[in-house]
Amino acid sequence: KSQIFYLESVPSQNNNTDKTFLWKIHDGRCIIPGKAKHENKTKSNLVVSTTCNTTGYWIWTSQGQMTWSEGCAKCVTSMKENTPVAFTFCKELSEDQNIEIGEYHTENGSSVLRPGDVKEWEIRQAAIRNEQLSSNK
Numbered sequence: 001k002s003q004i005f006y007l008e009s010v011p012s013q014n015n016n017t018d019k020t021f022l023w024k025i026h027d028g029r030c031i032i033p034g035k036a037k038h039e040n041k042t043k044s045n046l047v048v049s050t051t052c053n054t055t056g057y058w059i060w061t062s063q064g065q066m067t068w069s070e071g072c073a074k075c076v077t078s079m080k081e082n083t084p085v086a087f088t089f090c091k092e093l094s095e096d097q098n099i100e101i102g103e104y105h106t107e108n109g110s111s112v113l114r115p116g117d118v119k120e121w122e123i124r125q126a127a128i129r130n131e132q133l134s135s136n137k
Contacts, residue, residue, distance in 0.1 A: 002099045005031070007101065019060045020069070022052055032056065033087045035069045035136045044087040046076065064098040065090055094130040098124075 025048060032054060034047030038133040043100040053076040055069040068088060075090040089126040091097060100121060102113045115121035 007058075018062060020057050021060070023058050023066075024052070028052070030054070033071075033074070036084065038084055043084070044074070045084045046087060060099070060101060060121070062091060062124070063127070064100060065094075066097075066099045093128050095128065095132075098128060 006024040012020045030052040077086045077088045
């Protein structure tokens, strides 16, 4: 299935550095936190809702984490290859919780994926790198 998603902005309820939106798939249905069965175990992960009628929305933080506006501070988390993403408690500057949002641009007849905001991406990547370097001393 396609891994191209659409982000529909919603008014921010918190501060100006975080971006808030509905996360949608090609047919307009929304991606929301939920539970699903994988390898015979029910896990907290992301599900596709049949409608987008919800009071919740996604928050993409300045640290690159994707959190849900309702409930505990949990983040979208990549667990390992070929498994659904999880929805686990947020850990500051955690590489497995870093999500980059980009846009396709056409250059010389080819589609190129670039960060939505290159300057913010550079700042975020430098912060993660510096944190990792300082914690591994």
